[in-house]
Amino acid sequence: MRRGRERLEAMLEGLRASGLRLTPQRVAICEVLATSRSHPTAYEIHRRLRRQFPTMSLATVYKTLDALVRLGLVSALGDAGDGMVHYDGDTEPHINLVCLSCHRVQDLEGVAVRALHRTVAARSGYALKGARLVYYGLCPECQRKAQTAASPEA
Amino acid sequence: MRRGRERLEAMLEGLRASGLRLTPQRVAICEVLATSRSHPTAYEIHRRLRRQFPTMSLATVYKTLDALVRLGLVSALGDAGDGMVHYDGDTEPHINLVCLSCHRVQDLEGVAVRALHRTVAARSGYALKGARLVYYGLCPECQRKAQTAASPEA
DNA sequence: ATGCATGCAAACTCTTTGCAAACGC
C-alpha cells in the first residue's frame, strides 16, 4: 500500500521533528494507523500488537495516540456507537461511514469535500485543525441481516 | 424561538408515539435540547435543570438522552475535546464547529449539505440514520486570546 | 550518560445499571 507508506513516513517525521523518540512501540503503532483501513480503537491497536510486543501496555498506546492527535498526524473520530474512540491515520478531509449495527468504520471514496472544507474555513472564521465527516447508518451487510431477521418466514 | 418550539413538539410527539411517558423531567430535558444553541452535555443539561428540579438525577438525564437518540429525535455529536458527549436537538444535517480551546460547539449556518447527504446515501449503499459534520479548530475569540498570549510584549 | 518512554497498577471520570419509591396514564 503506497499511500500507507507515505503516511507512516509523515508520522515518524512528525514525531522526530517534535523531539519525541522513535521507540519500536511508537513505530508499530504508527504502522497500524498508517496501513489499516479499519479506523482502530486504542484497544484494537493494542490487541494487534500484543504478538509483536507481549508486554506492551494499553497506556503506551493511549499516550502515543494522544501525541499523534496533538501533533495533527492522526484524527480522533470519536466513538462509533461502541463507546470507544476510533482513530484515523488519514488526516485529509474525507467521509467516514459508521455502521450502527456492527460498529465498523470505513471510508467513502470518491466524494470530494475539499470545497466544503474551504467554504467552512472562509465562512466560520475558525482556524480549522481538522474535521470529522461521519455518516451513520446500516451497512449493506447489516441491512441484509436485519431484513432476514425481520422476516424469517419468507 | 420559532424553530425551537417545532423541535420541542416533534420530540414530545416522538416520545408519546413510542409509548414513553411525558414526565416533567423529560419535557424539561427536551426543552433544553430544543431551544438551546449550545449543544449541551448531559452534565450541562442537569446543571441547567437543577433549579427547576432540585432532586433530578444525572441518571435520568442520561436515560432520557438515550431514548431520544435511539428514536432519532436528537443527535449525539460525540466529544468536543472535553471527553463528554455533546447533544444536538437539530437532527437535520448541518455543520457543527468545535473550538478546541474553549470546547464550545456552534452551528455553521448557510452552508448547504443536503446535496452531500444525498450523494453519500447513493454511493455508500448505507441506510443512513444521521450524520455528524464537525469541523475542529480555534474560534475567532480563542484565536485572539492565543495571539495575545503568544506575543505579550507587543 | 542523560533523560524521555515504557509498563504496571491505581485513580479518575463519564456513563450505565439495579432497585425501591413515586407518579403518569
Add this chain to the structure above:
DNA sequence: GCGTTTGCAAAGAGTTTGCATGCAT
C-alpha cells in the same frame, strides 16, 4: 391501580496518571 420512571448509590468501562525500570539518542 398498573406499570413505567425517577432518584439514589454502586458498579462498569474507557482513559489517564504516577512512578520505578529500561532504552533511544
